[in-house]
Amino acid sequence: MVFLRAEGFLGASLEWDKEWLPQIYKIHMEKRAKEKKVSPGEQERHLLYQMMLIRRFEEKSAEQYTKEKIRGFLHLYIGEEAVAVGVTQALSDEDYVLSTYREHGHALAKNMDSGAIMAEMYGKLEGCSKGRGGSMHLFDANINFYGGNAIVAGHLPMDVGMALASKKQQKNIITCCFFGEGAAAEGEFHEAMNLAALWQVPVLFVCENNLYAMGTALKYTHAMQDLEKKGGAYEIEAYAVDGMDLIAVSKAANDAVKYIKTNNRPYFLVCNTYRFRPHSMFDAELYRDKKEVEEWKKKDPIPKYQQHLINKKLLSKKQIDEMEKQIEAEIKKAVIFADEGSWEPIEDLTKFVYSGQKA
Amino acid sequence: MEMVKMTYREALKQGIREALLNDERVFLMGEDVGHYGGAFAVSKGLLQEFGAERIMDVPLSESGFVGAGIGAAMAGMKPIVEVMTVNFSLLAMDQIINNAATLLHMSGGQLNVPLVIRMGCGIGRQLAAQHSHSWEPYFAHVPGLVVLSAGTHEDARGMLLTALKSPDPVILFEYTFMLNMEKEIASDAGAMDITKAKVRRDGKDITLITYGNGVYKSLEAAEELSSQGIEVEVIDLRILRPMDEETFLASVAKTHRALVVEDAWRSGGMAAEVFSRIIEKVFFELDAPLQRLCGVEVPIPYPRHLEEASVPQSQDIVSTIRKMMGL
Numbered sequence A: 001m002v003f004l005r006a007e008g009f010l011g012a013s014l015e016w017d018k019e020w021l022p023q024i025y026k027i028h029m030e031k032r033a034k035e036k037k038v039s040p041g042e043q044e045r046h047l048l049y050q051m052m053l054i055r056r057f058e059e060k061s062a063e064q065y066t067k068e069k070i071r072g073f074l075h076l077y078i079g080e081e082a083v084a085v086g087v088t089q090a091l092s093d094e095d096y097v098l099s100t101y102r103e104h105g106h107a108l109a110k111n112m113d114s115g116a117i118m119a120e121m122y123g124k125l126e127g128c129s130k131g132r133g134g135s136m137h138l139f140d141a142n143i144n145f146y147g148g149n150a151i152v153a154g155h156l157p158m159d160v161g162m163a164l165a166s167k168k169q170q171k172n173i174i175t176c177c178f179f180g181e182g183a184a185a186e187g188e189f190h191e192a193m194n195l196a197a198l199w200q201v202p203v204l205f206v207c208e209n210n211l212y213a214m215g216t217a218l219k220y221t222h223a224m225q226d227l228e229k230k231g232g233a234y235e236i237e238a239y240a241v242d243g244m245d246l247i248a249v250s251k252a253a254n255d256a257v258k259y260i261k262t263n264n265r266p267y268f269l270v271c272n273t274y275r276f277r278p279h280s281m282f283d284a285e286l287y288r289d290k291k292e293v294e295e296w297k298k299k300d301p302i303p304k305y306q307q308h309l310i311n312k313k314l315l316s317k318k319q320i321d322e323m324e325k326q327i328e329a330e331i332k333k334a335v336i337f338a339d340e341g342s343w344e345p346i347e348d349l350t351k352f353v354y355s356g357q358k359a
Numbered sequence B: 001m002e003m004v005k006m007t008y009r010e011a012l013k014q015g016i017r018e019a020l021l022n023d024e025r026v027f028l029m030g031e032d033v034g035h036y037g038g039a040f041a042v043s044k045g046l047l048q049e050f051g052a053e054r055i056m057d058v059p060l061s062e063s064g065f066v067g068a069g070i071g072a073a074m075a076g077m078k079p080i081v082e083v084m085t086v087n088f089s090l091l092a093m094d095q096i097i098n099n100a101a102t103l104l105h106m107s108g109g110q111l112n113v114p115l116v117i118r119m120g121c122g123i124g125r126q127l128a129a130q131h132s133h134s135w136e137p138y139f140a141h142v143p144g145l146v147v148l149s150a151g152t153h154e155d156a157r158g159m160l161l162t163a164l165k166s167p168d169p170v171i172l173f174e175y176t177f178m179l180n181m182e183k184e185i186a187s188d189a190g191a192m193d194i195t196k197a198k199v200r201r202d203g204k205d206i207t208l209i210t211y212g213n214g215v216y217k218s219l220e221a222a223e224e225l226s227s228q229g230i231e232v233e234v235i236d237l238r239i240l241r242p243m244d245e246e247t248f249l250a251s252v253a254k255t256h257r258a259l260v261v262e263d264a265w266r267s268g269g270m271a272a273e274v275f276s277r278i279i280e281k282v283f284f285e286l287d288a289p290l291q292r293l294c295g296v297e298v299p300i301p302y303p304r305h306l307e308e309a310s311v312p313q314s315q316d317i318v319s320t321i322r323k324m325m326g327l
């Protein structure tokens, strides 16, 4: 699965001109190209698979929550899948990704193991953060996924710092961070934007504008609601895209990555999207109309992309069925993995407070 | 006295509602207090009752809206600022400490800040490290602040009303763990004194000093110990700054033993302050070493069994007291 996305990166970049490619990047891509040839539509089907996997994974999580296997806060990503998948396909495996408490989708898109995520949400030792973090704190440094931050906008300055480090180390990688439109009201967002522009570091800021911060609508939280315009204040290139459309998000993300790599500057991408589910499992949704939710469900990114692929003859009904089966199997495996996982002994409670410490 | 049963949530809500009815200058502002109905449904219905001028939803801008609350208080209003939980208050800490707590002094007494900041706090809902903090001691460290801890339903109902009369900034801690807990309180419960600690249970054998989430846990433990013949005097500190020491010093002079119970981390917690005062003032009354049961010094882990092990439980209180009594 990993190679597919890398190929996608290449595929998406075929139209780009060679001249602008920095040397290291070119070598990297040539290496990727050698790895494996893909058949027509395979990359597209893989992206569809990822969106469908996220959807099903989230539905399963909700189910496991009602069974009290998952506790605490659980924030679902249903409806917003095109953003995580569209943006992540533009990144390389080496690129850093940081996210919020609504991060299962980003983690899956970055190819985190679904069993390790489920086990984490159960609080099991086999989870990606050894069960210490739960749903809001998924971490996997091996795949460059740096969390899972539950303080709104708390990760944004760190993103700038990681990008600053990679710049100093001449690593030619991007730091990509996901956050909500609510976060864009925090001082940390504005400080991070200014620092990123001032230091010219390769950060891709991805604002997932789902129109609500918990139950407070965009119109009550931002005086100026065309969020992409906020980039202008920092001379950061910015663009707003239909976040319910995988093709549009992918193209916008590819363009953004290209811009960042070419200009060595940050980029601000606003994805206009919607969450179909409540903010968290505690939310009674008093603040929005059922009708509004139903309207947005008509823009569901998954059937839209399926139809697109069917029209292009890159996907058959049979293939969709097969994918569904495959996803069912993957999720079943994840649940079994979590169920069979173990509880950390209480004697280990004070582990991971200082590095290298014995329990 | 007629008693009524109500949840901690309902008690908080009645307090806020009464405050809004009492004084037109009072308004509530905070994240999701209006359209969402309050992150914990405490302010549900208030937007509909009082309108958007008095129940203000604010953007995610903790430093901004807490600072604005300070400004509004200086300029003649009576804001109740809700910081959804203490976990997010760090973003507003500069405003709270460098402005709210300091202006009176820096201005040579010219500018006071009659502001109340409410925040949910504490552990117990499996919300993991960033959402489970018990930071009462941080705030209690700061001169200029009045720091209240509503460890019972009657305080949840009444502390806010008195806090609004304070000429100086008040931090009011509310406990999310208790929101659904039902208790009986007086049907006419209202404004509560906010200067004195309270003896929540009389006892002669040992003094147990606590606050917040510790109060009901301690009362539960005291009940059990009573059946074993040990009478524990339970003191709820209530006001963490300026601390009322007379109440617990008098109790220690009577029982000659003291245990402090709190969820906050052990080093530099309220226990350390209480002990210092006991040692300074009534050292020769003590018959046994002072003991404390505090939060284990670890960021709060997500799994339930580890979360529970991170803070003292009522069984820990029972066994510690038995040991202290030489049993």
Ligand SMILES: Cc1ncc(C[n+]2csc(CCOP(=O)(O)OP(=O)(O)O)c2C)c(N)n1
Residues within 6 Å of the ligand: A102, A150, A151, A152, A153, A179, A180, A181, A182, A183, A184, A208, A210, A212, A213, A214, A279, B031, B060, B062, B084, B088, B091
């Ligand atoms: C600093 C801070 N303040 C408040 C909260 C509580 N909170 C959690 S999520 C949230 C809404 C965030 O909205 P947005 O940034 O739009 O992201 P979304 O949840 O819509 O994806 C709030 C208020 C928090 N976690 N951190």
Ligand SMILES: [Mg+2]
Residues within 6 Å of the ligand: A180, A181, A182, A208, A209, A210, A211, A212, A213, A214
């Ligand atoms: Mg949002």
